[in-house]
Amino acid sequence: MLAGGMPRFSPVLCALLLSFTTPAAAIGAFASAVSANDDLLALRTLDRRMETVGYRLAARAARLCPEKAPLPGFLLHDVSQYGESDRAEVRTTFGIGNAPSVLALAPDSPAAHAGLREDDGIVAIDGRPVPDLPSGTSGTFTRLVAVTDQLEKALAGGAVTLTVERSGARQEIRFTPEQGCPSRFQTRPSDTLDARANGDYVEATTAMVAYAGDDAELAAVLGHEMAHNILKHRARLNAAGIQRGLLQQFGRNARLTRNTEVEADRFGVYLMAHAGFDPQAAVRFWERYGREHGAGIFRAATHPSERRRIEIIKAEIARMRRLEQAGQEPLPDLGSQSD
Ligand SMILES: [Zn+2]
Known part of the structure; x- marks a missing residue:
């Protein structure tokens, strides 16, 4: 639960996720963890921050991503993902009906500019109705996954028309998605x-989103994780036969993993800068994190220390400034390994 305050200490900030299944798995936690109105609204605020900062990174730093994907700029949810005991609360809190609805919307996305709003119900996409609400009283992600697939297929073709329901009236909203870095974001x-x-x-816990002091600090966290995806670190480590779990803490496993962490720190700085976030926020974040959480006895061998991360990030910021002063575009060069 979000309520109840202080995040627990976690020795490893960032792990390449091994057993990630579908987006629904994480949304499921959202459904089961909440019951009260205030908690729902507080969680939505964090979802919106995540979507807004993630969208800005993915859209504005697209130059740094060799592969691009259409970015919807909003997250959906659906009453059927909640258990029966929570559905009335969800309907009342968000004022939503049976249609899948917009949970969080990035305000600078084309969908928002075209008039889409949070809590709009999506009735049809390009004239095709979304699947009916499944029967049954326990939470299921069947329809949310189906609608998300339907939306992504439509977005792949360019402009889409959403038929939305708002306060009982229907209207059509048409927008052309921005093409950007393909990472998707969830809390x-x-x-x-x-x-x-x-x-x-890219997934961040609600505690992490709340811990980031401002959007630039959140961009530091998300930029680091996005960099793992853009640089295909998971595939690289799999191809290298990295052993996960406890064995990842030793020898070659630890060294190769740590190299990906250093690369993600370095690349993340450029993502931040291209998206218009002050990269110095990454330094601020790690200084604070190190002060408040870094003094643990256990130091993960897979990750550089906070002090080392700060050095790496400062060096990249300095390099970026030199390039800018020389009138060159600040693009990352990961050819020189620095750990
Ligand atoms: Zn990492």
């Missing part, structure tokens, strides 16, 4: 400070 309700990347998704 997971948890008191543990954690952020992860699995190749497609």
